[in-house]
Amino acid sequence: MARNDIRRAAPSGRGRSGKATKPALTGWRLWLRRLFVWGGSLGLLAFVSLLVAVGLAARSLPDFEQLKASQNEQMIVVRARDGTELVTIGPSYGRWLPAGQIPQVMKDAILSTEDKRYYSHIGVDPIGVARSVQIRAESGTWRQGGSTITQQLARTVFLNNTKTFGRKLREGVLALALEWKFSKSQILELYLNKVYFGGGAYGVDSASRKFFGHSGDRLSLPEAAIIAGLVKAPSHYAPTADAEAAVGRGQVVLGLMVENQKVTSAAAQDADFKGIKFAQESGQNSVRYFTDWALPQLDILLPDNTEPIEVWTTLDTKLQGAATDSIQRNVPGGAQGALVSMDRDGAVLALVGGTDYVTSNYNRATNAVRQPGSAWKLFVYLAALESGYTPTSEVVDEPVTIQGWSPRNSGGTYAGKIDVRTAFAYSKNTVAAQLGNEVGFSTVAGMARRFGITTPISIVPSMVLGSNEVRLIDMTRAFAAVSAQGQAIEPYGIVKVSTTAGRVLYQHAAKQGVSLVPASVSAGITDLLQTAVSIGTGRAAQIGRPVAGKTGTTTSNKDGWFLGFSSGVTTGVWMGRDDDKPVPGLQGGTAPARAFAAYMKIAVAGRPVEQFQTQAQLPSWQLEPDDEANFSGRPEDYYYVDEQGNLIDPANQPAGERPKVPAQEVPVPGGNTGGLVPASPPPAANDDFLNEATGGGKGANRPADPPPRPN
Numbered sequence: 001m002a003r004n005d006i007r008r009a010a011p012s013g014r015g016r017s018g019k020a021t022k023p024a025l026t027g028w029r030l031w032l033r034r035l036f037v038w039g040g041s042l043g044l045l046a047f048v049s050l051l052v053a054v055g056l057a058a059r060s061l062p063d064f065e066q067l068k069a070s071q072n073e074q075m076i077v078v079r080a081r082d083g084t085e086l087v088t089i090g091p092s093y094g095r096w097l098p099a100g101q102i103p104q105v106m107k108d109a110i111l112s113t114e115d116k117r118y119y120s121h122i123g124v125d126p127i128g129v130a131r132s133v134q135i136r137a138e139s140g141t142w143r144q145g146g147s148t149i150t151q152q153l154a155r156t157v158f159l160n161n162t163k164t165f166g167r168k169l170r171e172g173v174l175a176l177a178l179e180w181k182f183s184k185s186q187i188l189e190l191y192l193n194k195v196y197f198g199g200g201a202y203g204v205d206s207a208s209r210k211f212f213g214h215s216g217d218r219l220s221l222p223e224a225a226i227i228a229g230l231v232k233a234p235s236h237y238a239p240t241a242d243a244e245a246a247v248g249r250g251q252v253v254l255g256l257m258v259e260n261q262k263v264t265s266a267a268a269q270d271a272d273f274k275g276i277k278f279a280q281e282s283g284q285n286s287v288r289y290f291t292d293w294a295l296p297q298l299d300i301l302l303p304d305n306t307e308p309i310e311v312w313t314t315l316d317t318k319l320q321g322a323a324t325d326s327i328q329r330n331v332p333g334g335a336q337g338a339l340v341s342m343d344r345d346g347a348v349l350a351l352v353g354g355t356d357y358v359t360s361n362y363n364r365a366t367n368a369v370r371q372p373g374s375a376w377k378l379f380v381y382l383a384a385l386e387s388g389y390t391p392t393s394e395v396v397d398e399p400v401t402i403q404g405w406s407p408r409n410s411g412g413t414y415a416g417k418i419d420v421r422t423a424f425a426y427s428k429n430t431v432a433a434q435l436g437n438e439v440g441f442s443t444v445a446g447m448a449r450r451f452g453i454t455t456p457i458s459i460v461p462s463m464v465l466g467s468n469e470v471r472l473i474d475m476t477r478a479f480a481a482v483s484a485q486g487q488a489i490e491p492y493g494i495v496k497v498s499t500t501a502g503r504v505l506y507q508h509a510a511k512q513g514v515s516l517v518p519a520s521v522s523a524g525i526t527d528l529l530q531t532a533v534s535i536g537t538g539r540a541a542q543i544g545r546p547v548a549g550k551t552g553t554t555t556s557n558k559d560g561w562f563l564g565f566s567s568g569v570t571t572g573v574w575m576g577r578d579d580d581k582p583v584p585g586l587q588g589g590t591a592p593a594r595a596f597a598a599y600m601k602i603a604v605a606g607r608p609v610e611q612f613q614t615q616a617q618l619p620s621w622q623l624e625p626d627d628e629a630n631f632s633g634r635p636e637d638y639y640y641v642d643e644q645g646n647l648i649d650p651a652n653q654p655a656g657e658r659p660k661v662p663a664q665e666v667p668v669p670g671g672n673t674g675g676l677v678p679a680s681p682p683p684a685a686n687d688d689f690l691n692e693a694t695g696g697g698k699g700a701n702r703p704a705d706p707p708p709r710p711n
Helices: 001-010 028-061 065-068 105-112 126-139 149-159 163-179 184-194 205-214 219-231 243-259 266-271 288-300 317-330 373-387 421-427 429-439 441-450 461-465 472-483 519-534 589-602 689-693
Strands: 076-079 085-089 197-199 308-313 337-340 348-351 394-397 416-419 495-498 504-506 547-554 559-566 569-576
Touching: 001 163, 001 689, 065 126, 065 184, 076 266, 076 288, 085 163, 085 288, 105 149, 105 184, 105 197, 105 219, 126 519, 149 163, 149 184, 149 589, 184 205, 197 205, 197 421, 205 219, 205 416, 219 243, 243 266, 243 547, 288 308, 288 495, 308 559, 317 337, 317 569, 317 589, 337 589, 373 421, 373 429, 373 441, 373 472, 373 519, 373 559, 394 421, 416 421, 421 519, 429 441, 429 461, 441 461, 472 519, 472 547, 472 559, 472 569, 559 589, 569 589
Parallel strands: 076 308
Antiparallel strands: 076 085, 308 495, 337 348, 337 569, 394 416, 495 504, 547 559, 559 569
16 A cells, blocks of 8 residues: 555656656647658658659750750841852851850850859859849849849740749749759750840850851850840840940940959950941841842742751842832832843843832732733744844834724834834834734733743734733743753742751752743844943933843833843843822833943843854755745744743653644735734644643633723
8 A cells, every 4th residue: 555655656757667757748739749740741842843844854864965056937048159148048147156166255254144053052042042032022123133143044045934833833943853864064055055145146156147247156245235235125135236335234244254253344344345346237128129039039949947957049249229210210200110120141141120119019020920021022923033024024013903903003104114113113013913913812811931931822813012020030031041042040049048057958959941932032032131221211221231122111100120231141120000000101121221321230240242143044944845845843832931931842741732733824814914024933832732722712711902002
């Protein structure tokens, strides 16, 4: 009993063994302990989860070479024939600069501005984040970001700029993964070659070339400071937007470099911001008419390419400037003008689609369809010469009615008996109508197709005076084929396409010329075209050396044309209003011819003077009895141009699709030949083929004749 009493009387702080025990936790101590245990467990779990996420992200990241090659959009640098840069389409990434080629001042400038603790953090900078949160709490807005260079790289390459917590979390994970997988030097190299600096320039080299006109490995201290300062607000500080603001921001960056001991105060004071020469923006005006025409061809040349590329073109910058100036100086007030100029192989040297690209980017050189007036007579006389006429053949300039249509000459006068050369030089409408009727209007249409006209052709009597609508580039192509002595010409604007690293993806191959007409025909038409400039309607196109060409004017002076060639350069000029209203005083022999001459004096200045080939042996069928061999082959073997502008070789067409050309005679109403007695070579194509190719018809299906066109 006493023993039990003694046991019960033992102190309450000891157990049965007599050892002391801790009092049970209650109240806030208990909750603090639970918070510590659970918080530590959750923190450990979060840390492990983060490690797993970063590890998985690092494993899924592309390797360094893949990251170097990755682009969000395709860049296209367009160069002139001499290699000078014309324009850059899409984002410009420039040349990749390895870490060793990036100037140290550029690295120091960007680190001082964007991430001064770059070499001490692991991709995310806790101090920077804390400072950002503090400023947010004090100001109520996010005025300073806590993103490191690594985070900015992750956002640039993999994410976007949406300001959400989820995006920021992914950005942090990717930044840690980048630091896990790559070295600091590699990350900085990626960043400096990919970050956006404004003006469409991505990367140091692109920014240096755009803003200073030289490669990124030659940056000076003040230039590096300006580029580093652009990251904060590219659209605001870019020199192309505000050069003064760019310099001011660069001086701030230079102060940060001094503060971070990247440059000395003395070096900062010696930095000459006033001596910086910003690169001038390359021409974006008339050159864009050319690029708008040439670059869509890349879809055919390189349909699956997504790499950044350089496109080397045929454009001559000096001649493009001369072409633009000639149009702007000569076009009548309120009118538009266009010019296309080709070298002897079809290379487009200059192309102007309007008086001002900024005001109107509609390309009148390649897209507009207008009536060519008497310039169309090129095809009438080609067909006549091929049928047996010569420049000295006798014709009669007199009133004539053909299928109820009575064309009149400009001025209403008639010369009577003249030769073909004179009729062409003075653009006699009645003679052209008789010639077209004699050889057949379908034959004239076939000749136009053969020489590159791609627009629909209505086979009606008035078509000989240019009632069908055509494109300037097609008409220029036709005259270029005459300049090439009857050889087919295919206009082209792209010489070579290569990657920015220099790997050639496409190279233009010269094509074997296809003879469109016999040598005697090309010599004869050249004779006529030269006479038109020497003594005829095209006298204003003279430039002090041999020129061959033809004027064209439509009803009420709505359109004025001049097309011609000299020393291997062929140029076509059109002027008129977009709304098709008359232009007082506009004729092919006035403003268009003057613009042609102004441009051609510059275009051929460095070329030798060339005399035209106007003498050629007539074919045997014109000199010998009909049973002699016809040198020109079978009529169904003629090449022709389809509606897409492609030169078609009939030999490659299935037999059933080749045009059949039976003998054909086109009677003259009333038996009046007007003194025209041609020889009888076979026509180029039959009516069925031409109706299908040109959309024309005959009989009741023929459209009504448009009103006659003057010279």
